[in-house]
Amino acid sequence: MxxxxxxxxxxxxxxxxxxxxxxxxxxxxxxxxxxxxxxxxxxxxxxxxxxxxxxxxxxxxxxxxxxxxxxxxxxxxxxxxxxxxxxxxxxxxxxxxxxxxxxxxxxxxxxxxxxxxxxxxxxxxxxxxxxxxxxxxxxxxxxxxxxxxxxxxxxxxxxxxxxxxxxxxxxxxxxxxxxxxxxxxxxxxxxxxxxxxxxxxxxxxxxxxxxxxxxxxxxxxxxxxxxxxxxxxxxxxxxxxxxxxxxxxxxxxxxxxxxxxxxxVSALEPMVALPSLPSNGRFISELSPVKMDQVYIGSCTNGRIEDLRIAASILAGNKVAAGTRAIVVPATTEVWKLALKEGLLEIFADAGCVVSTATCGACLGGHMGVLGPGETCLSTTNRNFIGRMGSTKSLVYLASPATAAATAIAGVIADPRDYLPSSGHPVLAPTGTDDYLWGV
Amino acid sequence: MPEIPTKLRGRAHVYGRPHINTDEIIPARHLNVHDEAELARHAMEDIDEGFVARVRPGDILVAGEDFGCGSSREHAVWALRGAGVKVVIAQSFSRIFFRNAINNGFLAIECVGAAELASTGDDLEVDLERGLLLNHTRGAEARFVPLTDFAKELLAAGGLLPFVLAKRAKVVA
Missing domain, CATH: 3.30.499.10 (Aconitase, domain 3)
Incomplete structure (x- = not known):
């Protein structure tokens, strides 16, 4: 054996x-x-x-x-x-x-x-x-x-x-x-x-x-x-x-x-995990457009440069919906710097997002976006337990950075396929960005 | 060396829902401290605000499946122990919570059907030698999974750190 x-x-x-x-x-x-x-x-x-x-x-x-x-x-x-x-x-x-x-x-x-x-x-x-x-x-x-x-x-x-x-x-x-x-x-x-x-x-x-x-x-x-x-x-x-x-x-x-x-994998659709367990995943096509008070893009799950590129490709030229707050938290200082150099931070700022320095922050209800009673948040983090991001009376939905970005624009849970640039996966970064960063 | 008690008797606090996670046992907003007495003031706060007022030293917490899932914060064990809980009996535990409990010399026992066997306030007894959970209020009992020899060794040593240090001392000697 x-x-x-x-x-x-x-x-x-x-x-x-x-x-x-x-x-x-x-x-x-x-x-x-x-x-x-x-x-x-x-x-x-x-x-x-x-x-x-x-x-x-x-x-x-x-x-x-x-x-x-x-x-x-x-x-x-x-x-x-x-x-x-x-x-x-x-x-x-x-x-x-x-x-x-x-x-x-x-x-x-x-x-x-x-x-x-x-x-x-x-x-x-x-x-x-x-x-x-x-x-x-x-x-x-x-x-x-x-x-x-x-x-x-x-x-x-x-x-x-x-x-x-x-x-x-x-x-x-x-x-x-x-x-x-x-x-x-x-x-x-x-x-x-x-x-x-x-x-x-x-x-x-x-x-x-x-x-x-x-x-x-x-x-x-x-x-x-x-x-x-x-x-x-x-x-x-x-x-x-x-x-x-x-x-x-x-x-x-x-x-x-x-x-x-x-x-x-080829048969998957964008997924959203409903409150209050990560196992409550549904295909986005099954969901009604629930209103979101906050969208959170970040964490050790989805705060890397590729995640920010995907989110930025959707948010570019758009505005965060009135009545929704969007918070972007690069996972590391290096990701933050790359996002700056690639122009992603400007895209987020122009769209009306808040961009923070790296922190676990609101993912675990710490700071930088804690939820109040009755509030809803679609988040790229890993847990949507009761009270995870703040009040025990708040509700957290988990999804990809693309779904989060689309939701920020719509103000309600939205399908990223309706917002992504028309074909294929977005590649916002100039080719060789990593070469430039890592010197290979 | 602290001995493992063979029998524990106390009042039950029953939370039968599966997947009670460490964010509920001790919310992250309290992780800016690690003092046991202070954490104890917030034990189970996000699942039951009244728990801290009701719990008394020696009480027994009874839970459903996958108790303590989520974050690795050992603060969850400290908060419960600080609040006076003597032992947690659950249908099953998440692995990090279980590990943290044993590493602290804190008893965590897996017992199928424990949550159905008891209601909050019942007079429970845990007989470690016979592997029995007894409900004196209802006159019911259930068998539980005996602790592994390794877990027993850790508990007998008083937790992981004394265990590791004793082993080290032996090697040196």
């Missing part, structure tokens, strides 16, 4: 020939990512136990992201604790406000994520980084404390759910629609404890940006991780950002899967 990528990665990092699902292994960690909400409690735990040094500062990346720029005095205290701790530990990979970003978008963008790594972070959307062929999973603060002290962590080897994406995306349909359709099919606990592994004929045609959106939401199906093989597209993405060597793991042809699913 062969092994899946996840099993191979965990076997490799725990010094074993092979592992099987259900086994508990103690695995070494290649990258630990720290932000200001869950790290200070971990640091406090270690100090209390008299542990004053992290195992290896070079394997740690730190950025404040949730409530930055500081939303209140207490958040400022957390960010300050994070800053002082990283200085005292001599952690060099630090991204201060001004260079910061939502950690799951920032870490791969800045070349810190390499295929074959094991990655943890005190945040459930750590699964995002599995799109580069890593085992990446979210943990709590106690796990984080143990990881920072020892560079190791125990894991139950997960079973793997295999999902094959077949065909290519139709006009107006994006990777967000793929993952919303998967979660709607299997439910918010459909992949509980499992690694969600992707493959199929449709995968090579998806950009890294599009892939991150899919692995980002593994947790929304209860998954332990989302993982994709590091193919040509992934390897090129990494090589453009770092010269560090990496290792490729691939699932064996006879690997065992707990279940297998096939998604006909």
């Amino acid at each position: 062969g092994m899946t990528i996840t099993e191979k990665l965990l076997a490799d990092h725990s010094g074993r020939e092979r592992v099987v699902p259900g086994e508990i292994v103690n695995a070494t960690l290649d990258l630990i990512i720290c932000h200001e909400v869950t790290t200070p409690p971990a640091v406090a735990m270690l100090k209390k136990l008299g542990i004053h040094k992290v195992f290896d500062p070079s394997k740690i990346l730190v950025t404040p992201d949730h409530f930055v720029p500081n939303k209140d005095i207490r958040s400022a205290e957390l960010a300050k604790q994070l800053r002082e701790w990283r200085e005292e530990q001599g952690i060099e990979r630090y991204y201060e406000v001004g260079n910061h970003g939502i950690c799951h978008a920032l870490a791969p963008e800045q070349g810190h994520v390499l295929p074959g790594q094991t990655i943890v972070c005190g945040d459930s959307h750590t699964t995002t980084m599995g799109a580069l062929g890593t085992f990446a999973t979210g943990i709590g603060s106690t796990d984080l404390a143990a990881a920072l002290a020892t560079g190791e962590l125990w894991f139950k080897v997960p079973e793997t759910m295999r999902i094959d994406l077949e065909g290519s995306l139709p006009f107006g349909v994006y990777s967000k629609d793929i993952i919303l359709s998967i979660i709607s099919k299997i439910g918010v606990d459909g992949a509980r404890y499992m690694a969600m592994e992707y493959g199929g004929s449709g995968l090579p045609s998806l950009s890294m940006e599009a892939r991150f959106t899919i692995t980002n939401m593994a947790i929304e199906a209860g998954g332990k991780s989302g993982i994709m093989p590091a193919d040509q597209v992934a390897q090129e993405y990494v090589k453009a950002r770092t010269s560090d060597a990496f290792r490729i793991f691939e699932s064996d042809a006879d690997a065992h899967y707990a279940s297998r699913h096939r998604i006909q």
